[in-house]
Amino acid sequence: MRIKSSxxxxxxxxxxxxxxxxxxxxxxxxxxxxxxxxxxxxGNGGRITVSGYGQIDYNQQFGDTVNxxxxxxxxxxxxxxxxxxxxxxxxxxxxxxEHVKEIYVEQAFLQHNINSFLNFRAGLLLVPMGIVNxxxxxxxxxxxxxPNLDGxxxxxxxxxxxxxxxxxxxxxxxxxQLYLMNGFxxxxxxxxxxxxxxxxxxxxxxxxxxxxxxxxxxKIDFYGIRGLKIGLAGYFGKSQxxxxxxxDLSNENDVSQxxxxxxxxxxxxxxxxxxxxxxxxxxxxxxxNNSNTKAYNTYTGKDLGETFxxxxxxxxxxxxxxxxxxxxxxxxxxxxYENYDTHHSVNSDMIQNLSYDRTDITIGTGLKLANGAVIKxxxxxxxxKEETTGARKQFNAxxxxxx
Amino acid sequence: xxxxxxMKSILLLITLSLVSxxxxxxxxxxxxxxxxxxxxxxxxxxxxxxxxxxxxIPLATQKLIGSKVKDQSVFKIVVDQxxxxxxxxxxxxxxxxxxDYMVLLNKDLTIKKVxxxxxxxxxxxxxxxxxxxxxxxxxxxxxxxxxxxDIQGVSGATISCxxxxxxxxxxxxxxxxxxxxxxxx
Numbered sequence: 176m177r178i179k180s181s182x183x184x185x186x187x188x189x190x191x192x193x194x195x196x197x198x199x200x201x202x203x204x205x206x207x208x209x210x211x212x213x214x215x216x217x218g219n220g221g222r223i224t225v226s227g228y229g230q231i232d233y234n235q236q237f238g239d240t241v242n243x244x245x246x247x248x249x250x251x252x253x254x255x256x257x258x259x260x261x262x263x264x265x266x267x268x269x270x271x272x273e274h275v276k277e278i279y280v281e282q283a284f285l286q287h288n289i290n291s292f293l294n295f296r297a298g299l300l301l302v303p304m305g306i307v308n309x310x311x312x313x314x315x316x317x318x319x320x321x322p323n324l325d326g327x328x329x330x331x332x333x334x335x336x337x338x339x340x341x342x343x344x345x346x347x348x349x350x351x352q353l354y355l356m357n358g359f360x361x362x363x364x365x366x367x368x369x370x371x372x373x374x375x376x377x378x379x380x381x382x383x384x385x386x387x388x389x390x391x392x393x394k395i396d397f398y399g400i401r402g403l404k405i406g407l408a409g410y411f412g413k414s415q416x417x418x419x420x421x422x423d424l425s426n427e428n429d430v431s432q433x434x435x436x437x438x439x440x441x442x443x444x445x446x447x448x449x450x451x452x453x454x455x456x457x458x459x460x461x462x463x464n465n466s467n468t469k470a471y472n473t474y475t476g477k478d479l480g481e482t483f484x485x486x487x488x489x490x491x492x493x494x495x496x497x498x499x500x501x502x503x504x505x506x507x508x509x510x511x512y513e514n515y516d517t518h519h520s521v522n523s524d525m526i527q528n529l530s531y532d533r534t535d536i537t538i539g540t541g542l543k544l545a546n547g548a549v550i551k552x553x554x555x556x557x558x559x560k561e562e563t564t565g566a567r568k569q570f571n572a573x574x575x576x577x578x
Numbered sequence: 579x580x581x582x583x584x585m586k587s588i589l590l591l592i593t594l595s596l597v598s599x600x601x602x603x604x605x606x607x608x609x610x611x612x613x614x615x616x617x618x619x620x621x622x623x624x625x626x627x628x629x630x631x632x633x634x635i636p637l638a639t640q641k642l643i644g645s646k647v648k649d650q651s652v653f654k655i656v657v658d659q660x661x662x663x664x665x666x667x668x669x670x671x672x673x674x675x676x677x678d679y680m681v682l683l684n685k686d687l688t689i690k691k692v693x694x695x696x697x698x699x700x701x702x703x704x705x706x707x708x709x710x711x712x713x714x715x716x717x718x719x720x721x722x723x724x725x726x727x728d729i730q731g732v733s734g735a736t737i738s739c740x741x742x743x744x745x746x747x748x749x750x751x752x753x754x755x756x757x758x759x760x761x762x763x
Contacts, residue, residue: 224673224674224675226673226674257673257674259674259675262608262698263698265674265675265699267674286699286700288698288699290610291610291697291703291706294700296700306733309734310733310734315734315736341700343703343704343706345694345706345707345708346708348704348707348708348709350703350704396704396734398704398707398709398710398732398733399707399708399709400709401709401710401713401730402730402731404704404732404733404734448733448734450726450730450731450733451730452726452727452730453726457733493726496727546740
């Protein structure tokens with residue numbers, strides 16, 4: 176009775192909010208019917224939005240005793256399609272072609288705005304953690320390649336199926352996201368998560384993904400100080416495993432074996448972005464703690480670390496500000512110091528692999544020709560705690576576009 | 579039992595949900611937007627009688643400005659029978675949608691207040707922050723309004739920041755021409 180009345184109460188509440196807003200995006204009769212293409216091209220009035228980005232790279236390793244071939248790659252080419260059903264309801268998709276031949280769906284979700292501080296979202300979502308996972312358009316970050324911390328610890332682009340709420344409080348300059356999401360796959364007959372890149376192989380990417388238990392993902396962003404944005408993110412839950420399929424739950428031995436195939440993860444992330452005139456800076460601090468790694472590594476023969484720790488700090492300056500004339504173009508000089516360790520600590524049976532404690536130094540430049548079009552050049556210096564023979568060196572050049 | 583107890587509040591809610599809010603004089607703006615607009619203006623001139631008088635711009639003048647001025651988008655703000663400023667309403671594109679905003683100008687056409695009235699999507703919603711919008715205060719057509727130089731943007735909301743800046747710039751230009759043509763007195 177109590178539950179029923181509560182549901183009824185909530186429902187009435189929902190209707191109340193709904194009726195207080197006009198829906199203007201309903202079908203209208205027009206004497207100029209448009210097809211899909213015209214609808215897209217009409218821009219402002221259209222309900223379909225198309226957007227895209229591209230990242231085209233040249234990577235050349237050099238500086239050691241052996242020869243290295245360069246790599247030329249249309250790394251990512253992406254199309255966004257958005258469709259607005261009504262003023263409050265829309266659907267967003269992000270379809271990605273990687274390395275010319277791999278196709279992925281990176282986002283596909285339905286959003287309904289109940290009011291400005293309460294939006295409902297469901298589908299394939301990005302996990303809000305750090306900066307680049309959510310804002311991965313290549314013109315929004317410095318350097319040809321994404322920071323490696325956003326790859327080895329945060330498995331960018333990290334996306335899974337999920338459902339949840341988001342919203343903002345304008346006067347407090349706060350934005351929040353809170354989702355229940357599917358977790359990493361840690362076992363599919365053999366172990367998946369490993370020492371060198373932690374969760375990366377475990378991303379299910381919503382491709383017939385296996386679900387055993389939900390994970391919680393949340394982020395709060397504060398942007399009330401001019402030019403500054405600070406984010407705090409948390410991710411908590413357990414990995415998913417095929418070992419539970421068809422399991423007789425009364426068989427303790429089987430259950431305990433299946434329990435050895437999952438890992439519990441708590442990840443915390445702090446990030447900031449700051450801009451003032453020509454100066455820009457950003458940074459991230461990410462910490463992850465994995466439980467059950469001893470049982471997992473023993474059972475699967477993997478070398479997953481118990482804790483991960485990584486951070487980077489980046490500063491840049493737009494040299495064209497010195498000339499004071501034309502601000503439509505930018506020539507940004509930047510440097511980034513990055514440290515990420517996926518064996519920050521390991522379970523008692525294991526020895527830390529020092530080669531997983533890595534430091535990258537990147538120095539580079541980006542020439543913004545127009546809003547959304549950047550030519551990038553940089554030099555990267557890769558070090559790790561184990562290697563004593565010197566750093567791996569790489570030169571990168573690339574084209575980045577976003578429209 | 580519990581249902582009965584809640585019945586009153588439920589009925590109240592249902593009744594409230596059926597009552598539509600009174601339509602203001604700006605039909606194209608949704609009820610939340612109108613509410614925000616009224617709140618922003620009445621906060622400035624507390625406990626005073628504020629009226630909005632629409633200024634209609636003939637097509638010839640719109641051509642002179644070089645952009646369309648839609649109906650119910652330019653108003654004179656009269657407080658206690660004295661002209662205190664001018665209100666411009668407009669819509670601009672964010673990433674996947676449009677947002678509605680107001681620019682309130684002093685009599686000398688400097689910006690008194692900018693407020694986002696309706697923002698419809700997640701992307702770029704950070705521009706609704708007062709910390710961002712306060713930066714426009716005091717600016718006019720003669721001021722430089724460049725992103726990253728005069729106005730610091732919000733990370734993750736660059737498209738909407740640019741869009742807002744371009745819209746506000748056009749409004750200051752419109753105001754200047756309309757003043758010259760004798761519409762803003």
